[in-house]
Amino acid sequence: MNGGADLGGMMGFGPVAPEADEPLFHAPWEARALGMVVALGACGQWNIDAARSAREDMHPGDYTRTPYYAIWLKAAKRLMVEKEMLTEAEIAQGVPLIAATPIKRRLAAEDVDAMLSAGGPADRPEQGEPAFAVGDQVRTINDHPTTHTRMARYARDKVGTITKVHGFHVFPDSNAQGQGEDPQWLYQVAFSARTLWGAQGREGDSVTLDLWEPYLRTVL
Amino acid sequence: MTSHDHDHDHSHLTETEARVRALESLLSAKGYIDSAAVDRIIQTYETKIGPRNGAHVVAKSWVEPEFEAWLRRDASAAIHSLGYHSRQGEHIEAVFNADDVHHLVVCTLCSCYPWSVLGLPPTWYKSPPFRSRAVIDPRGVLAEFGLTLAPTTRVEVHDSTAEIRYLVIPQRPEGTEGLTMDQLAELVTRNAMIGTGLARAPQVAS
Numbered sequence: 001m002n003g004g005a006d007l008g009g010m011m012g013f014g015p016v017a018p019e020a021d022e023p024l025f026h027a028p029w030e031a032r033a034l035g036m037v038v039a040l041g042a043c044g045q046w047n048i049d050a051a052r053s054a055r056e057d058m059h060p061g062d063y064t065r066t067p068y069y070a071i072w073l074k075a076a077k078r079l080m081v082e083k084e085m086l087t088e089a090e091i092a093q094g095v096p097l098i099a100a101t102p103i104k105r106r107l108a109a110e111d112v113d114a115m116l117s118a119g120g121p122a123d124r125p126e127q128g129e130p131a132f133a134v135g136d137q138v139r140t141i142n143d144h145p146t147t148h149t150r151m152a153r154y155a156r157d158k159v160g161t162i163t164k165v166h167g168f169h170v171f172p173d174s175n176a177q178g179q180g181e182d183p184q185w186l187y188q189v190a191f192s193a194r195t196l197w198g199a200q201g202r203e204g205d206s207v208t209l210d211l212w213e214p215y216l217r218t219v220l
Numbered sequence: 221m222t223s224h225d226h227d228h229d230h231s232h233l234t235e236t237e238a239r240v241r242a243l244e245s246l247l248s249a250k251g252y253i254d255s256a257a258v259d260r261i262i263q264t265y266e267t268k269i270g271p272r273n274g275a276h277v278v279a280k281s282w283v284e285p286e287f288e289a290w291l292r293r294d295a296s297a298a299i300h301s302l303g304y305h306s307r308q309g310e311h312i313e314a315v316f317n318a319d320d321v322h323h324l325v326v327c328t329l330c331s332c333y334p335w336s337v338l339g340l341p342p343t344w345y346k347s348p349p350f351r352s353r354a355v356i357d358p359r360g361v362l363a364e365f366g367l368t369l370a371p372t373t374r375v376e377v378h379d380s381t382a383e384i385r386y387l388v389i390p391q392r393p394e395g396t397e398g399l400t401m402d403q404l405a406e407l408v409t410r411n412a413m414i415g416t417g418l419a420r421a422p423q424v425a426s
Contacts, residue, residue, distance in 0.1 A: 006329060008355045008379065009355060009356045013352050016344050016364045017349065022343065024339070024340060027233060027236070029237045029240040029241075031262045034262065034265070035258030036258055039253040039257050040252065064348045068343070073240065077243070085250070100250040106251060107253065108254055109254060113260075119307035120307060120310065121383075122382070154355065154356075190376075200356060205377075206375075208376065208378050209381045210384045211381065
């Protein structure tokens with residue numbers, strides 16, 4: 001979606017504000033939010049693409065002004081309500097009012113290390129051959145889905161060069177909507193700064209994006 | 221800031237703390253999460269998974285040409301071989317700075333970051349100013365970090381739009397020939413591995 005999360009190239013946010021000796025968490029609730037969101041992911045009720053979709057589906061003004069861990073919590077609550085794990089009334093009152101929904105697993109403390117260590121690889125057994133090879137020129141699609149996509153707006157309908165074939169990876173546009181992983185070939189594509197930004201781009205500078213085959217068309 | 225503002229901020233924070241605690245209690249009561257597991261996750265990122273992991277990878281690549289070659293060929297395997305194979309580090313590309321190229325990593329769409337080697341991202345990495353400008357004005361962003369590149373150095377920005385995570389291998393500073401791998405790792409800052417900084421110069425003995 002063309003939402004508030006798709007920030008590449010936007011203006012008006014002011015300078016970057018690096019914080020000297022920044023603490024890992026700025027308040028205890030941030031740490032709890034991180035731990036809860038990671039633990040909830042292990043419940044298996046949604047995938048990472050659905051989580052990203054829920055996080056970015058906010059009013060753009062709210063998105064750009066909300067602290068990151070608050071965005072995470074807001075999305076987690078929304079997903080739990082959608083999956084009928086919680087009701088709005090339960091969130092408001094802070095007590096269980098209806099029976100819990102069966103979940104795939106409840107992460108135990110002794111399983112945390114193994115869960116974090118295993119991660120969640122996104123590559124899948126390869127099917128067929130990649131359509132593009134390193135050095136090929138491609139044009140990105142000019143498509144504006146209302147649902148989740150990783151085809152960033154600033155790089156749509158632009159000609160770039162394949163610089164790496166990463167492998168065969170879960171396709172977020174499908175996975176985020178619960179329509180299956182639909183894995184696709186994933187490439188690193190390099191775009192010159194001039195192609196992306198015109199006169200504002202510096203000659204010689206470039207930006208790479210990692211893009212799935214359905215986002216790419218052959219340049220004849 | 222006036223005392224009124226301060227009070228307001230303080231009560232707002234307290235309210236947020238209370239709301240998040242209430243949510244955690246609710247999720248525990250419903251059997252979805254175990255607070256001891258939440259504690260364990262937090263502790264892991266506070267004590268075990270952080271930029272020292274990445275600094276080890278960088279320092280090793282500086283002193284072991286075979287490891288450097290492995291990183292260039294298959295960074296995921298090379299990094300996993302050191303035991304750094306946790307979530308948000310399943311698929312990694314190492315990008316090497318040189319005199320003629322400087323790499324900068326961003327995630328314009330969310331906050332993708334190589335957790336397994338750098339830990340949790342700093343706030344600025346997840347915030348709109350960096351995410352919006354790293355791709356359109358990378359040199360302006362670098363200047364805000366106090367880094368001005370030679371005009372002959374091209375900038376290559378990597379927007380982490382998929383599950384590939386990027387680790388910048390900064391150039392080894394001059395005058396570090398005699399240092400051990402551990403001493404070299406001390407020179408490798410988190411920002412150097414994002415591309416918003418360089419490796420530190422060694423302290424000259426007085």
